[in-house]
Amino acid sequence: MLQTNFCIEQLIDREKRAVAKGTILKCETDDAPVRYLVSEGWLAESKLLPDGEQQIVDFILPCETCDPISADEKTSSVQVEALCDAVVTEIDVAAWDRLLQDHPDLQRVERLKQVAAHSRQSERLLRLGKSSAETRIAYALIELCMRLTAIHATKDGAFHVPLGQKQLGDFTGLSSVHVCRTLRRMNRMGLITTHEQMDIVIHDVFALAELAKVDLGTLRREIIPGAA
Amino acid sequence: MLQTNFCIEQLIDREKRAVAKGTILKCETDDAPVRYLVSEGWLAESKLLPDGEQQIVDFILPCETCDPISADEKTSSVQVEALCDAVVTEIDVAAWDRLLQDHPDLQRVERLKQVAAHSRQSERLLRLGKSSAETRIAYALIELCMRLTAIHATKDGAFHVPLGQKQLGDFTGLSSVHVCRTLRRMNRMGLITTHEQMDIVIHDVFALAELAKVDLGTLRREIIPGAA
């Protein structure tokens, strides 16, 4: 799988662009005839309510692409923001389509990633609608750990996420205060350890999975392309 | 748009299948090498928690297709259920791929529908995460009304949905009791009228849109393919 991603970068002769943490690459309802390919760092796709509340609907990790398009094929349906200093490539839709035409294997991989993203959203929707703060956060940690493991960005259950508690709250639909409390509780229970700016270590995946109400194997098949 | 849908049915020589209300066409984690095309009635895609809680992640309306596949390309990531007596066609993936290959216009329409579905999910995620019961329900009503209008299944803001309050709760992440209260309140405010088994009339779309915290034009462009 990874091979194919490296492949994308080779195929594209466009220049990469370094963006600073906090940069907003695209606002909701902006014209959006582009796709972003992330080489380094994380992006967040989020949606805003008129009163300023923000919901992160997905994270875009290295080697993934982000397509913010609406059903009108013109405007963006989400805001795209760099969560940390990042390196991205903008690809306009025409070039992207050409790329897919020329590389059926790329097309296939991208389709799988899209399916995976859709499955993830469904899982989150389920937990946002029907479960407690503990379950939501446990799920978020497991999902992130799994995705990071797939790109070899974890080591024995330890990983780094470029998120503050506010962002984790925007992702899980909770206030930052309650994220804090819940994280502390998990610490005390010995499930995880957290360090500044979110260095996370998962000590007991199974207990965490139970809290998150997931079956690890099933989830993996559902949200990680090529998990076999 | 509609033309293309009629077209699908003509292209497919498979037999349609009548399914009774409540039929579960597919369970989560079942093998799912099929896609469903709905001719009549509604399906629900939902996800379940071990404790039996259910979250409806999307409705499949007539002329739409449903692809329950996971990232492993084998199993289903959702449960698919008929919300009322319905007529569906099962299409195996191979046949579907052939169909798409042979009909680029169909491929394009399906891509748009998929984008639209993704946008809808993001909108719901936003409201599940960050807003009140009133807002969630107002949004659900507006979304359904818009989608039904696109297939000419509304008349002056009046439409029917084959849902009980329990299902509406499973869709909006609320208990049926609270759905009831909220619906009554909207009734009293003169925004809507409801009749048995969910015949809904929207009296004041603008007030409802305000409650739902949506901009009607923007939402339409986002979630209705071909809205122009």
Added chain:
DNA sequence: CGTTCAGTTGAGTTGCTTCAACCCGTGTGG
């Protein structure tokens, strides 16, 4: 006429939010 099932309403509970105070590490200007 009794049973069932969806919707309605009231009462009491609870989980999460908001507000506010405080801590601490970092950056900055006198």
Added chain:
DNA sequence: CCACACGGGTTGAAGCAACTCAACTGAACG
């Protein structure tokens, strides 16, 4: 080099929105 402001995390207290539980209604059905 210290003083101070600032931002993020942590904790306590109080409030409220939505939940659960439970009772009742009315329609549909045998």
